[in-house]
Amino acid sequence: MYLSRVIKMVFLMSLLALLVPASLARGQIMGTAVIRSSSPGLSDQLVVNLVDVSILGTDEVYEGWLVSDDGSDNLSVGVMAVDADGGISHTYTNADGLNLSAKYDTFKITVEPVPDTDTGPSTHTAYSDQITADGMTHIRRLLSKPSASGSGVNLKMMPDKDGNPTVGMDEVFGFSATHAFCKVDNNPVGFMMPTFGMGDVFIDANTFFMEMTATNITSIEVTTLADGSRQLIMKGDFGCATEAGVGGATIGDRNNYEPATFEITAIDGGAGNENDSFVFKVWFDETIAPINYAIFGPTFDFTGEMTSGDVTILDPAVYDTGITAKLWQQADVAHQQSTLGVNADTLSDVQTYAHAVINVIEGSRGANYDASFGDPGDGHGVLNHAASTKDHAGRAATAVPSDSTIVKYNSNVSDSSDNVVTWSGEARNHALDAISATSMTVAKAYMTNANTLIARSRDGYDADRDDTIESITGEGGALQVHVAAQDMGTYHPFTFVPAPAATPAATPAPAPEPVAAPETGGISLTTYAWIALASSFFLIIGGSYLLRRRSTN
Numbered sequence: 001m002y003l004s005r006v007i008k009m010v011f012l013m014s015l016l017a018l019l020v021p022a023s024l025a026r027g028q029i030m031g032t033a034v035i036r037s038s039s040p041g042l043s044d045q046l047v048v049n050l051v052d053v054s055i056l057g058t059d060e061v062y063e064g065w066l067v068s069d070d071g072s073d074n075l076s077v078g079v080m081a082v083d084a085d086g087g088i089s090h091t092y093t094n095a096d097g098l099n100l101s102a103k104y105d106t107f108k109i110t111v112e113p114v115p116d117t118d119t120g121p122s123t124h125t126a127y128s129d130q131i132t133a134d135g136m137t138h139i140r141r142l143l144s145k146p147s148a149s150g151s152g153v154n155l156k157m158m159p160d161k162d163g164n165p166t167v168g169m170d171e172v173f174g175f176s177a178t179h180a181f182c183k184v185d186n187n188p189v190g191f192m193m194p195t196f197g198m199g200d201v202f203i204d205a206n207t208f209f210m211e212m213t214a215t216n217i218t219s220i221e222v223t224t225l226a227d228g229s230r231q232l233i234m235k236g237d238f239g240c241a242t243e244a245g246v247g248g249a250t251i252g253d254r255n256n257y258e259p260a261t262f263e264i265t266a267i268d269g270g271a272g273n274e275n276d277s278f279v280f281k282v283w284f285d286e287t288i289a290p291i292n293y294a295i296f297g298p299t300f301d302f303t304g305e306m307t308s309g310d311v312t313i314l315d316p317a318v319y320d321t322g323i324t325a326k327l328w329q330q331a332d333v334a335h336q337q338s339t340l341g342v343n344a345d346t347l348s349d350v351q352t353y354a355h356a357v358i359n360v361i362e363g364s365r366g367a368n369y370d371a372s373f374g375d376p377g378d379g380h381g382v383l384n385h386a387a388s389t390k391d392h393a394g395r396a397a398t399a400v401p402s403d404s405t406i407v408k409y410n411s412n413v414s415d416s417s418d419n420v421v422t423w424s425g426e427a428r429n430h431a432l433d434a435i436s437a438t439s440m441t442v443a444k445a446y447m448t449n450a451n452t453l454i455a456r457s458r459d460g461y462d463a464d465r466d467d468t469i470e471s472i473t474g475e476g477g478a479l480q481v482h483v484a485a486q487d488m489g490t491y492h493p494f495t496f497v498p499a500p501a502a503t504p505a506a507t508p509a510p511a512p513e514p515v516a517a518p519e520t521g522g523i524s525l526t527t528y529a530w531i532a533l534a535s536s537f538f539l540i541i542g543g544s545y546l547l548r549r550r551s552t553n
Contacts, residue, residue: 028052030127031088033064033107033491035100035143038093040332040479041325043101043143043486046077050088050127050493059114064090065121067106069133074121075104079112099321101143106130107491127493135406135488137219138396142389142413142485143322145177146222148232150266152309154278154302158191161202167191169208171302173278173309178326178380180214180234180264182280182302193244196297207245209254212280212302213365214238214262216388218395222313225267229275230313234264240282240292251291258289268313276311279303323392324413324485326378327385327420328478331458333377334360338427338451341434342444350443354431357450361428368432382424382457389481390417396488405490409471412484416476420457423477427453 031050035043048064056062064077077092094100108128110121131139151174157165167189173182187208193201217236224230239257243250261283269275280302286293321329334357341353355373362369363381390413397403397410427450434446460469460477471480 028495030493030495033129033493035486035489036091037482037486038097040328041321041482042097043099043322043325044094044097046092046100046107048077048080048088048090048092051086053082053086053088054126055082055086056111060111061114061116062088062109062126063112063116063121064092064107064109066100066104067108068103069105069136071106073103075100076119076121080109099144101140101322101486101489105133105136107493109493127495129491129493131489131491132400132403134399135396135403138392138399139406139485139489141219141322141392142324142396143482143489145322146220146232146313147177148220148222148230148266148268148311148313149176150174150268150276150278150309150311150313152273152276152278152311153307154304155307156302156304159194161190161192163192169304170307171304173280173302175234175264175266175278177220178217178378180217180236180238180262180280182210182212184208184210193295195295197294201244201246204245204247207243207250209243210241211254211257212238212240212262212282213257215259216391229270230268232264232266232268232313234266236262238262238282240284240289242292242295244295252295253291256291258284258292260284260289260292266311266313268311273306273308273310276306276309277303278306278311322485323385323389324478324482326380327382327389327417328458328482330360330377330380330382330385331420331424331454331478334382334424334427335451335454335458337376338431338447338454341431341447342451344444347437347440347443350440350447351435351437354434354443354447354450357431357454358428361424361431361454368428383421386417386420386424386478386481389485390414393417393485393488405492406488409484409487409490412471412476413481413488415473416460416471416478416481416484419460419474419476420478420481423453423457423461427451427457 030053031048033046033048036045036047037043038045046066053062062080062082064080066075066077067073078090080088080090082088106128108121109126111124111126112122154171154173156169156171158167158169160166169184169187169191171182171184174180186206187203188205190205191203193203195201215237217234219235221233222230238260240260241252241254241257243252243254263281265279265281267275267277281299282296282302283299284293284296337353337356337360341350341357344350344353352373355370356376358366358368359370359373359375360377361382363377363384364371364375364379366381393410393413397407400406430446430450430453434443434450437443437446456477458478460475460480462469463474469475469480471484476484
């Protein structure tokens with residue numbers, strides 16, 4: 001009986017040993033480091049909370065660093081004190097308001113000597129984590145954007161009836177981090193159009209119209225070229241409407257926008273526009289854009305000699321706020337306008353502010369947008385920013401489905417974005433009711449309702465009265481969207497275990513042993529994992545031997 005219990009205990013211990021995750025061999029996760037904002041939208045803080053950190057001697061300290069994607073830039077986030085229980089609670093705020101999500105994808109903590117005369121990190125990394133490139137691409141779209149914009153006119157020379165490029169056509173363009181368009185309003189002179197599906201077609205004078213407007217921007221990349229100029233590549237979806245007169249007949253429809261995809265390449269060649277350029281490259285699918293496919297073909301470059309305007313692309317290290325911050329800002333603008341409407345003195349003023357609220361919520365392509373009443377917003381609209389936010393959060397989760405942090409907080413971003421759409425849509429409807437009202441009392445009542453709903457869109461709503469506004473359905477607003485997007489980029493620093501050195505081909509002097517994270521005084525969890533794994537095999541072998549002897553006896 002005693003031997004039987006021993007055998008059972010041996011097998012139990014073996015199984016428990018095997019249950020220790022092999023992943024612990026890479027390092028023990030110590031806590032979190034997450035980007036936050038000192039003011040809405042800035043993403044200029046890093047909040048670090050770690051536990052069970054090894055306590056160093058008096059001649060060493062921990063220092064935190066954010067490391068750029070290419071490893072060339074190490075930003076110190078300060079020396080980190082460890083309390084008596086081995087905890088670190090540290091907040092860093094960038095003095096220049098730098099958006100910390102824009103260029104860094106790695107957080108690490110190094111052990112530095114005291115005193116330390118070197119401004120860079122030491123080679124002794126104690127804890128570290130890196131966010132995957134595929135996930136970071138979309139997180140950055142949520143939290144930061146390159147600061148770039150431009151507008152102007154490209155002169156494109158079109159062939160005349162004899163095929164000579166003598167007819168000038170102006171293509172007006174404009175772009176920023178949130179929108180892009182290219183447009184031809186008219187052709188004062190007729191020209192020959194070499195179409196894809198109809199051959200050469202002569203376009204009658206004063207009949208040609210073409211407008212392309214971005215509906216969704218999926219990626220923006222800014223680089224500095226070898227000659228010092230800066231290049232922006234923007235990709236996304238757009239709608240294109242084309243209309244032309246041919247021999248008195250009309251081809252296409254200026255009010256029918258067919259969907260397609262685009263890639264903009266813009267160059268900022270320095271002061272002035274002498275070396276600036278703008279190319280709007282498009283791809284048309286015959287099944288969903290038959291008119292434009294027949295005219296321009298499967299792909300077409302809209303460009304020409306830049307005769308006026310300017311392209312401005314700032315250094316890639318300087319970034320504007322991302323979609324989530326824009327969402328909060330536009331909700332705030334809408335709330336300001338609705339507050340002015342609530343406090344207005346005349347029915348006319350109430351309704352003017354109601355129009356402004358609608359313009360800010362819907363954006364310039366909204367069904368109820370009316371530019372005659374002014375637009376204090378950015379022209380994109382709360383509803384569009386919310387939709388873009390949900391889209392890019394979902395893209396991040398799709399890109400790295402194995403990243404539990406990104407997947408988890410994607411749900412929070414999505415749920416809160418849906419709340420913003422619901423509340424802002426209802427606020428827009430109340431503003432429309434205020435415009436239709438014939439009495440001051442009724443108009444103000446509708447504006448009060450709109451004001452309340454827009455406040456929820458901006459700040460969230462404590463639906464269950466537990467003194468906490470969560471990023472969940474029915475509670476989260478634009479502020480919670482922004483925080484949840486930051487949570488998607490949470491670092492989980494783990495005990496850093498350097499990769500083993502490669503075997504040298506020759507026989508150089510032996511490489512120094514890599515320095516691991518300092519010990520806490522006992523056996524580390526990492527070491528225990530390896531010991532447990534090795535011991536399990538011995539226990540199983542021993543247990544099998546005892547069973548065999550027992551059955552033999």
